[in-house]
Amino acid sequence: MKIALDAMGGDHAPAQVVAGAVRALREGYVRKDELVLVGDASSIERELALLQWTEPVDIIHASENIGMDEHPGQALRKKRDSTIVVGARMVREKKADAFVSAGNTGAMVGAGLFFVGPLEGVRRPGIAVTFGTAKGPCTLVDCGANVHCQPEDLFIYGLMAAEAMEGMLGIKRPRVGILNIGEEAEKGNPLTQRTHELFSSSNLNFIGNVEGNVLFEGAADVVVCEGFVGNVVLKVSEGLGHVLTTMFKDEVLRHGGAAAGPMLKQVLGTIGARTDYAEYGGAPLLGVDGLMIICHGRSDARAIANALKASRRFIESDVNRHIVEGLRKMPAIRNEGAAGSGA
Amino acid sequence: MKIALDAMGGDHAPAQVVAGAVRALREGYVRKDELVLVGDASSIERELALLQWTEPVDIIHASENIGMDEHPGQALRKKRDSTIVVGARMVREKKADAFVSAGNTGAMVGAGLFFVGPLEGVRRPGIAVTFGTAKGPCTLVDCGANVHCQPEDLFIYGLMAAEAMEGMLGIKRPRVGILNIGEEAEKGNPLTQRTHELFSSSNLNFIGNVEGNVLFEGAADVVVCEGFVGNVVLKVSEGLGHVLTTMFKDEVLRHGGAAAGPMLKQVLGTIGARTDYAEYGGAPLLGVDGLMIICHGRSDARAIANALKASRRFIESDVNRHIVEGLRKMPAIRNEGAAGSGA
Structure with a gap:
C-alpha cells in the first residue's frame, strides 16, 4: 500500500x-x-x-x-x-x-x-463529507464536486457513500436518505422525486426524504443532495457552529467569570471531539x-x-471494488447515467 | 389598520x-x-x-x-x-x-x-425569514415558497427583502448578497451567475456572492437563494442550533454540576434572545x-x-408601495419576469 x-x-x-x-x-x-x-x-x-x-x-x-x-x-x-x-x-x-x-x-x-x-x-464523482451528529457520523454527498446533478448521480452517490461508510466506519447497511424540503415522496423538485424512485427500487437501506432539521440529529447515515446544496449546507453548518460556540464561550465567561474557565475548557473539548470535522479526517472524492x-x-x-x-x-x-460490484447489479442506472446529458 | x-x-x-x-x-x-x-x-x-x-x-x-x-x-x-x-x-x-x-x-x-x-x-412571492447573526439580523429569501427560481425571481426577492428590512427594522440600504458556493461572480450555477449580473446592474447595495460559512457572521443583511436551498438552510440551522444547545447544556451540567445551573440559565437566555426565531416574529410572504x-x-x-x-x-x-416603485424603475426585470416560463 x-x-x-x-x-x-x-x-x-x-x-x-x-x-x-x-x-x-x-x-x-x-x-x-x-x-x-x-x-x-x-x-x-x-x-x-x-x-x-x-x-x-x-x-x-x-x-x-x-x-x-x-x-x-x-x-x-x-x-x-x-x-x-x-x-x-x-x-x-x-x-x-x-x-x-x-x-x-x-x-x-x-x-x-x-x-x-x-x-x-x-459518471460524476462526488465529495463525501462525514461529520458528527447527536447519534453518530453522517456522510453528506455531494458537497460541491458536481453543482448540478441528475437523479442517477444522486443514486450513485448514495450507493458509493453507503459502501464507504460500511468499509471505513463499519456501519452495516447504512440508512440512506435524500435531503429534501418535506418527508413525502412527492415533495421537492423533479430531481428529488425521480431520485426517490431510483432508491425505492434498489436494495439499499433507503429511508426516504430527510429534512434539514433532522440532519444533525443523525436521522440518516448517508444523505444525498446536489453539490450546490451540499456545499451550502456544509458551510452554513460550519459557520453557525463557530458563531454559536463563540457566543457560548463569551457568555459563560461573562456570567460565570474566570472561575468558569476550566469547566468551559472541558465542555468545549467534549463537544469539539464530537463535532470536529478533523475527527473523520478529510472527504473522499467518491x-x-x-x-x-x-x-x-x-x-x-x-x-x-x-x-x-x-x-x-x-x-x-x-471500497471501490464493492462500489463497482454494486453498480454492476444496477445496469439501468449505469446506462441512464452514461447517456445523461449533464448540465 | x-x-x-x-x-x-x-x-x-x-x-x-x-x-x-x-x-x-x-x-x-x-x-x-x-x-x-x-x-x-x-x-x-x-x-x-x-x-x-x-x-x-x-x-x-x-x-x-x-x-x-x-x-x-x-x-x-x-x-x-x-x-x-x-x-x-x-x-x-x-x-x-x-x-x-x-x-x-x-x-x-x-x-x-x-x-x-x-x-x-x-411573478412569484417568496418567504423572507429573518434571524439573528453575530452582527444583527439577516433576512434569507426565498425559504420555500418557490422551489425552483429564475434569476428575475431572485433579483425581485432581493429588492423586496431590502425594502422590508429598511421599513421594518430601520436598516438603511441593506447589503444584498447571493447565497453561493464561492465568492467570485462566475461561481455557482447559471442561476447565480445571471442573478449576479442583474444585481450588478441595479442600484441596490449589492455586495456579491455570500458563502454559507459567513451567513451567521452577518456578512449581508439580505441573502437570496432558491426556495429549495433556503428551506434546507433554514431547517439545517434550526436543527444544528438545537443539537448544539442541547450538547452545551448537558456538558455544562455534567462538568459543572448543579451549581452551574443558574449561570447556564443566564447564558442560554442571552443566546436565546439573540438567536430565537421568535424575536422577529414570523416571515412575510413578500x-x-x-x-x-x-x-x-x-x-x-x-x-x-x-x-x-x-x-x-x-x-x-x-413596504409594498416602495417595492412597487422600486420595480417600476426596473422595466427589464419586470418584463423578463412576466415572460419567464417558470418551472
Whole structure:
C-alpha cells in the first residue's frame, strides 16, 4: 500500500501537514514504507528535521503548488509539476493507492476527473463529507464536486457513500436518505422525486426524504443532495457552529467569570471531539478509479493524520471494488447515467 | 389598520395564539380596534376568558381549520371556510391589511398566490425569514415558497427583502448578497451567475456572492437563494442550533454540576434572545398584494405578539408601495419576469 500526501496543500502547509504525517507514523496509522510525501523536497526535509523525525520517508519532489484561490482548471493546465497534478498522476499510474491533499478543492476534483479518471459505472464523482451528529457520523454527498446533478448521480452517490461508510466506519447497511424540503415522496423538485424512485427500487437501506432539521440529529447515515446544496449546507453548518460556540464561550465567561474557565475548557473539548470535522479526517472524492481525499484547507496535524488513517481503511476494505460490484447489479442506472446529458 | 390573526393555526393553537394576541394588546403592539381574530368563535372566547381579557375584540368565525400536515392545494380547494382561506380573502377584499398565521405554510403560500394575488411586477412571492447573526439580523429569501427560481425571481426577492428590512427594522440600504458556493461572480450555477449580473446592474447595495460559512457572521443583511436551498438552510440551522444547545447544556451540567445551573440559565437566555426565531416574529410572504405573515408552527405567545408588531411596522412603513416603485424603475426585470416560463 502506498499513500501519497500533498505536503504543500492547505492553509498551514507544509508545517502542519508534515506534522500530521509524522503523527500518523508515530501512531501507527501508516507505516514508513507506505507513505510518500509530495512537494518541495527541501521544505519537507526541513519540517521533518524540526519534528526530529530521522527515519527515511519517501519524498517525491514537485516544484509547483496550486494556491487555494487559483482557478482550478487554469492551474491544472499550467502547473504540470504541481503537487496535485503529480499526486493524481501517481494514483492514475498505480504508483499510489491514494492521494491526500488539504489544497485547492476544485483542483483536487478536476485532477480526480481528468488525471485519475472515473470508476467503472460512475459518471460524476462526488465529495463525501462525514461529520458528527447527536447519534453518530453522517456522510453528506455531494458537497460541491458536481453543482448540478441528475437523479442517477444522486443514486450513485448514495450507493458509493453507503459502501464507504460500511468499509471505513463499519456501519452495516447504512440508512440512506435524500435531503429534501418535506418527508413525502412527492415533495421537492423533479430531481428529488425521480431520485426517490431510483432508491425505492434498489436494495439499499433507503429511508426516504430527510429534512434539514433532522440532519444533525443523525436521522440518516448517508444523505444525498446536489453539490450546490451540499456545499451550502456544509458551510452554513460550519459557520453557525463557530458563531454559536463563540457566543457560548463569551457568555459563560461573562456570567460565570474566570472561575468558569476550566469547566468551559472541558465542555468545549467534549463537544469539539464530537463535532470536529478533523475527527473523520478529510472527504473522499467518491467515484474515481483510485482514492483522492480532500482535507479541509484549515487542517491541522490531527486532521491530516486522521485522513491518512481513513485512506488506509478505505483501501483495506476495498471500497471501490464493492462500489463497482454494486453498480454492476444496477445496469439501468449505469446506462441512464452514461447517456445523461449533464448540465 | 386591521390585522387579522389565525387563532387556530400552529402546534399550540388556539391557546398560545390567543395569548399572543392578548400580549400584543397589553404591550400596545396593536390596538383593540386594529385586531381581528379568525377562527372558532367559542374557542377564541374561552381562551380570552382564561386570560382574563374582558374588553371587546373582533372575531370572524371560521368553521374549519387546515391541519399542519394536510396537502395545501387540496385543503384550500375543499375547506373554503378554513381560517387561512377566510383570512386571505379578508386581505384580498381589503377588509384586513395583514393576515398572520402559524398554520400550514404551504396553504399560506397557496392562499397568498391564489386568493390575495401578486403585487404589481412580481411573478412569484417568496418567504423572507429573518434571524439573528453575530452582527444583527439577516433576512434569507426565498425559504420555500418557490422551489425552483429564475434569476428575475431572485433579483425581485432581493429588492423586496431590502425594502422590508429598511421599513421594518430601520436598516438603511441593506447589503444584498447571493447565497453561493464561492465568492467570485462566475461561481455557482447559471442561476447565480445571471442573478449576479442583474444585481450588478441595479442600484441596490449589492455586495456579491455570500458563502454559507459567513451567513451567521452577518456578512449581508439580505441573502437570496432558491426556495429549495433556503428551506434546507433554514431547517439545517434550526436543527444544528438545537443539537448544539442541547450538547452545551448537558456538558455544562455534567462538568459543572448543579451549581452551574443558574449561570447556564443566564447564558442560554442571552443566546436565546439573540438567536430565537421568535424575536422577529414570523416571515412575510413578500410579493403579494397585501401582507401575509407566516409564523413558525411552534410559535408561542411571544412569537405571535412579535409577528403582530412586525405586521404593523410593515404596513406603517408602506413596504409594498416602495417595492412597487422600486420595480417600476426596473422595466427589464419586470418584463423578463412576466415572460419567464417558470418551472
